Amino acid sequence: MKAVVYEGNGCIAVKERPRPKLEHTKDAIVRVTLAAICSSDIHIKHGSVPKAVPGIVLGHEFVGVVEETGSDVKNFKPGQRVAVNVETFCGECFFCRRGYVNNCTDPNGGWAMGCRIDGGQAEYVRVPYADNGLTLIPDSVSDEQAIFTGDLLSTGEWACRISDIEKDSTVAVIGAGPAGICTMLCARLYQPKKIIAIDISQDRLDMVKAAKIADHVINPTRTDVGAKIEKLTKYGGADAVIEMAGGEDTFDMAWRIARPNAVVCIGAMYEENQILPLPQMYGKNLTFKTGGVDASRCGEIMKLIESGKIDGTCLITHRFNLEDAMTAYDIFENKKDGVIKVVLKMPQGH
Ligand SMILES: [Zn+2]
Ligand SMILES: [Zn+2]
Numbered sequence: 001m002k003a004v005v006y007e008g009n010g011c012i013a014v015k016e017r018p019r020p021k022l023e024h025t026k027d028a029i030v031r032v033t034l035a036a037i038c039s040s041d042i043h044i045k046h047g048s049v050p051k052a053v054p055g056i057v058l059g060h061e062f063v064g065v066v067e068e069t070g071s072d073v074k075n076f077k078p079g080q081r082v083a084v085n086v087e088t089f090c091g092e093c094f095f096c097r098r099g100y101v102n103n104c105t106d107p108n109g110g111w112a113m114g115c116r117i118d119g120g121q122a123e124y125v126r127v128p129y130a131d132n133g134l135t136l137i138p139d140s141v142s143d144e145q146a147i148f149t150g151d152l153l154s155t156g157e158w159a160c161r162i163s164d165i166e167k168d169s170t171v172a173v174i175g176a177g178p179a180g181i182c183t184m185l186c187a188r189l190y191q192p193k194k195i196i197a198i199d200i201s202q203d204r205l206d207m208v209k210a211a212k213i214a215d216h217v218i219n220p221t222r223t224d225v226g227a228k229i230e231k232l233t234k235y236g237g238a239d240a241v242i243e244m245a246g247g248e249d250t251f252d253m254a255w256r257i258a259r260p261n262a263v264v265c266i267g268a269m270y271e272e273n274q275i276l277p278l279p280q281m282y283g284k285n286l287t288f289k290t291g292g293v294d295a296s297r298c299g300e301i302m303k304l305i306e307s308g309k310i311d312g313t314c315l316i317t318h319r320f321n322l323e324d325a326m327t328a329y330d331i332f333e334n335k336k337d338g339v340i341k342v343v344l345k346m347p348q349g350h
Contacts (some may be wrong), residue, residue, distance in 0.1 A: 002347070004325045008025065008054030012045055014325050017057060020118060020126040025072035028130030030082060030257045034143040034321045035062035035121045035322075035344045039177070039309075040269060041268060044115065045333070048271045052115050059121030060114035061151040063143045064346075066134070073130045073262070081137040083302065084120060084127055086151040087295045088112040091132045099296040099322050121325065123346055130237030135298040138306050145305050147343065148182060148312040153305075154295035155244075155267060156182035162289045163240040163265045163295075165190040172196040172229065172238035172257055175245030176204040176214070178315050179267060183242050184213045186312050196232060196254070198225060199245070201337055213316055229257045237262060246270050252277075258286055266290040315341040322346055 005015045020029060038061050040234040044052040047236045066080045076082065088111075089096050089104035102110050108128050113119040117127065127133050137146045160183060165171055173180050176199035185193050197214035199205050205217035218228050229237060237259030243250055246268030252275075258264050264286050317340045320328040325344055332342045 001123035002322055003057040003118070004059065004322075004344075006052060006054060006056055006058050010045055010047065012058065012326075012329060014323060017118075017122065019124050019254055022068060022070050023126060024128060025070040026129050026131065027070045028066055028073055028076060028134065029068040030064040030084065030120070030125050030127055030129045030134075031067045031348060032062050032064040032120050032123060032125055032346045033300050033348070034064075034147055034346065035059045036147055036151075037328060037342045037344065039179075041114070041329075042333050043271065046271065049115060056114065056116065057118035057120075057122045057125070058114045058262055059119035059125075060111065060199055061141065061147060062120035062125070063147050064120070064125070067124065069130060075131045076134055076136070076158055081143075081146075081297065082134040083137055083146045083149040084291065085127075085133045085135065085295050085298055086113070086147045086154065087133070088128050089132050090129060100294050101296045102292050102294045105133060121322070121344060122347060123322070135302050137302065140336070141281050141302070141306055144313050144316055144343070145311065146302065148315065149301050149305065151184065151293070151296055152178050152182040152315070153301050153310060153312055154298060155293040156184070156186035157297055157301055158293045158295065159183050159242050159244070159265050159267045160186045160190065162264045165192055165240050168193045169193045169239040170196065170233050170315070171193050172198060172241045173214070174198045174241070174250050174254055175247075175268065176201065176217075177244065178210050180244040181208060181213060181340070182312060183244055183267070183313055184208065185312065187242075188213070189304070189309065196229070196238065198249075201335075204340070207314075208342075223251060226256060233259065235259045240265065243268050248272075255281055255284070255286055255288075258284070260284050261286070263287045263289060267293070316343055318342040320344055
């Protein structure tokens with residue numbers, strides 16, 4: 001089968017690989033129909049994901065059809081359409097029992113697929129702990145509607161959940177890329193007073209404003225962000241700030257535009273260390289929440305998609321066949337052609 005392989009040293013390539021087989025009784029083999037390229041794949045390519053193993057098949061955001069299941073898989077059977085969770089988790093350890101599946105203590109726990117074990121930018125993939133890692137796609141939901149369930153929409157859902165957003169909150173989201181947009185889509189479910197999107201791409205800001213994903217937009221290259229936030233908020237900053245950009249100065253911006261006692265959620269993945277200027281922020285009494293998604297609510301997200309309350313299809317700007325994955329990566333990595341999100345169609349997809 002064909003697969004997108006991380007070769008190490010900044011290289012990725014479409015390669016011929018053997019079809020995966022069941023290795024454990026809780027595994028499933030999934031025939032992939034559609035796979036997305038994520039900015040985390042670009043971070044792997046750049047060598048900024050220390051856990052990533054050269055030689056692995058990339059891809060942690062995909063949908064497909066169950067091909068084969070191990071003898072201990074109870075909830076799925078061949079032929080079912082499924083979305084796949086970015087995280088592999090046992091469901092039984094200290095962290096899993098508390099919903100913190102990103103820190104599952106299993107050797108394959110957390111973000112493993114497309115990082116430490118073979119992922120889904122391929123015709124077939126082995127999914128460990130299939131009962132936990134798969135979500136059934138209802139017939140009325142398309143592959144494109146379902147594909148962001150296990151990673152981007154989970155990230156947005158998680159970030160909003162831990163940011164203590166309330167009805168009438170003002171939520172500032174830094175970054176109007178895929179993760180930022182999914183965060184805004186999920187924040188809307190809390191009926192906040194306003195959602196403010198901040199990004200240096202005017203095209204992306206225009207898109208989220210036109211689609212009513214955000215109520216206000218701020219472009220730091222054109223506007224003083226602090227002054228504008230001051231105008232848009234009542235108590236000197238946003239009630240919740242969610243940083244999804246991972247830019248050079250976006251960490252600093254995140255805590256500065258928060259009101260005292262706000263939650264600042266850092267969901268972005270940085271390529272450099274960031275500075276926490278504690279003397280300056282003393283007395284602002286912020287709560288920081290940091291890290292990677294606990295994708296533990298995929299079933300609920302799929303229900304929200306099915307009922308039309310969340311629709312992430314607006315993110316998909318480009319579609320390529322698997323064999324053209326290198327062109328797709330080039331467009332995505334270099335932000336060409338107004339790209340937001342690229343998906344790869346598999347040869348056996350439909
Ligand atoms: Zn991702
Ligand atoms: Zn676990």
